[in-house]
Amino acid sequence: MRSLLRLLIKNYPFLLFLLLEVISVVFIVNYNSFQRASFLNSSNAVSASIYSWYSGVVQYFRLAKVNSDLTAENADLRNKIDQLEISHMDSVSPVFNNDSTFHYIAARVINNSVNKQQNYITLNKGRKDGVKPDQGIISSKGVIGIITNVSESYSMGLTILNPRWSVSAKLKKSGYYGSLAWNGLDYKRVVLNEIPFHVQLTQGDTVVTSGYSSVFPEGILIGTVETLSRPEGENYYQIQVLLSADFKSVTHVEIIENSKIDEIRNLKRETENAESGN
Amino acid sequence: MQNPVIKYFLMFVTLVAVQVLFLNQIQFSGYINPYIYVLFIMLLPLNAPRYAVLLLSFLIGISIDIFSNTLGIHSFASVFIAYLRPAVIRVITNREEDMSEYPGLAQTGILWFLSYTTIMVGIHHLVLFYIEVFTLNNFFDTFLRAILSSLFSIFVIVLSQFIVFRD
Numbered sequence: 172m173r174s175l176l177r178l179l180i181k182n183y184p185f186l187l188f189l190l191l192e193v194i195s196v197v198f199i200v201n202y203n204s205f206q207r208a209s210f211l212n213s214s215n216a217v218s219a220s221i222y223s224w225y226s227g228v229v230q231y232f233r234l235a236k237v238n239s240d241l242t243a244e245n246a247d248l249r250n251k252i253d254q255l256e257i258s259h260m261d262s263v264s265p266v267f268n269n270d271s272t273f274h275y276i277a278a279r280v281i282n283n284s285v286n287k288q289q290n291y292i293t294l295n296k297g298r299k300d301g302v303k304p305d306q307g308i309i310s311s312k313g314v315i316g317i318i319t320n321v322s323e324s325y326s327m328g329l330t331i332l333n334p335r336w337s338v339s340a341k342l343k344k345s346g347y348y349g350s351l352a353w354n355g356l357d358y359k360r361v362v363l364n365e366i367p368f369h370v371q372l373t374q375g376d377t378v379v380t381s382g383y384s385s386v387f388p389e390g391i392l393i394g395t396v397e398t399l400s401r402p403e404g405e406n407y408y409q410i411q412v413l414l415s416a417d418f419k420s421v422t423h424v425e426i427i428e429n430s431k432i433d434e435i436r437n438l439k440r441e442t443e444n445a446e447s448g449n
Numbered sequence: 450m451q452n453p454v455i456k457y458f459l460m461f462v463t464l465v466a467v468q469v470l471f472l473n474q475i476q477f478s479g480y481i482n483p484y485i486y487v488l489f490i491m492l493l494p495l496n497a498p499r500y501a502v503l504l505l506s507f508l509i510g511i512s513i514d515i516f517s518n519t520l521g522i523h524s525f526a527s528v529f530i531a532y533l534r535p536a537v538i539r540v541i542t543n544r545e546e547d548m549s550e551y552p553g554l555a556q557t558g559i560l561w562f563l564s565y566t567t568i569m570v571g572i573h574h575l576v577l578f579y580i581e582v583f584t585l586n587n588f589f590d591t592f593l594r595a596i597l598s599s600l601f602s603i604f605v606i607v608l609s610q611f612i613v614f615r616d
Contacts, residue, residue: 183499183500184499184500184503184532185532187499187500187503187504188503188528188531188532191503191504191507191524191528192525192528192529194507194521194524195507195510195521195522195524195525195528196521196525197521198514198520198521198524199520199521199522199525199580199583200521215515218469218515218516221470222516225470229474284473284474284517286481286482287482287517287519287581288581288582289518289519289581291517291518327518355582355587356590
C-alpha cells in the first residue's frame with residue numbers, strides 16, 4: 172500500500188497531465204452541452220463586455236464602409252417602397268398580404284471569426300431584447316448564421332462558416348432546393364449539395380434561402396453559383412457558391428424572429444405523434 | 450516587476466489580450482492563425498514545480514478557449530506542451546551550460562531560444578490544428594496550416610523578446 176502511494180507521488184506530474192488532458196477531451200467531445208452553459212462561451216459577462224468595449228473602439232475605423240453599405244440598403248428599400256406603392260395604387264390585387272410572421276432586431280457584431288474551422292459570431296443583443304436560440308442572423312448583403320446561445324444582453328451564434336450548421340437553400344431560378352454547408356477551406360465559398368443532374372444550371376445563378384426551415388423567410392440572398400461539376404458515379408452536382416455577405420467586414424446584422432415558430436413546431440410534433448400512434 | 454507572481458500575472462493577461470483582441474482578429478487568410486500565448490508556458494521559471502506549470506498552462510489554454518468558443522482545444526494543446534517542456538529543455542541543453550531560472554532570450558542566447566521556441570510552438574500548433582479539425586481528412590491541408598502558423602508565431606515570439614518580456 173505504501174509503495175503504491177509512493178509510486179503515485181513519484182509520478183504525479185504524469186497523473187496530473189492525464190487528468191487535465193481528460194478534462195480537455197471531455198470538453199471537446201461534449202462540446203454542445205458545455206456550450207449551453209453560457210459562462211463557458213464568449214457570451215458570458217466578462218468576455219462579452221471586453222469584446223463589446225473593443226469593438227466599440229475598432230468600429231470607428233470601419234464607419235466609412237458601414238455608411239456606404241447602409242446608404243446602399245436605404246436606396247434598395249426606397250426602391251421597394253416605390254414599387255409597393257405603385258402596385259397598391261393600381262390595387263389589382265385585393266388581398267394585401269400582411270405577412271408579419273417575421274420581425275427583425277438590429278444588432279451589432281462584437282466578435283466574429285472567419286479563419287477557424289468552426290466560426291462563431293457574438294452580438295450585442297440578448298434575452299432582454301427578445302433574442303432566443305434558433306433565430307436567424309442576416310446582414311444587408313445576405314445570410315450570416317443562426318443564434319445558439321443567449322445571455323442577458325449578449326448572444327452568440329454559428330455562422331455559415333461552421334460545419335456544425337447547414338442551411339436549406341434553393342436556386343432562385345428553378346426553385347430546386349438543397350442543403351448548403353461549409354467545407355472548411357475558404358471563407359468566401361460554400362458548397363450546395365443535393366441538386367440533381369437534370370436541373371438546368373449556369374454560373375452566376377442566384378442561391379437564396381428556401382423558407383422551409385422556418386428560421387429564415389423565403390428568398391433571402393445567400394450567394395451565386397461560382398463553379399459546378401458533375402462528379403462521376405453520383406447523382407448530384409457539386410456546386411460551389413460564392414457568398415454574397417462578406418464575413419470579414421460584417422459589423423451590423425439583423426436577427427430574425429419568427430413569431431409563429433412555436434405554432435409550427437407544435438404542428439410538427441402533433442403530426443409526428445399522430446403518425447407514431449397509428 | 451520584482452515580484453514574480455505579479456510579473457507572470459501581467460504576462461498572462463497581456464498575452465491573452467493580445468491573442469483574443471488582436472491576433473484572433475487579423476485573419477490574414479485561412480492558413481495563418483498565430484498563437485503566441487505559448488510564450489507564457491515557455492517562460493515559466495525552469496525550477497517551477499511541475500504541477501504549477503501544468504495547472505497554469507491549463508488555465509491559459511482554457512482562457513483562450515472561452516474567448517474563442519473552442520472549449521477544450523487550446524487547453525489540450527497547452528497541457529500537452531507543458532508536460533513535454535522538461536524533456537524539450539533536456540534535449541536542447543548541453544550538460545555544461547548553466548541554465549538560468551528564467552528562460553528568456555537574453556538569458557539563454559539566440560540559438561538556444563530559437564530551437565526552444567521552434568520545438569514548443571511546432572508541437573503546440575500541430576496538436577492544436579489536428580484537434581481543431583478533429584479528423585485526418587485533408588491531412589496535408591491541416592499540416593500546411595500548422596506549419597505556416599508556426600512560422601509566424603515563432604517570428605512574433607522571438608521578436609517580442611527584443612521588445613517586451615526582456616527581464
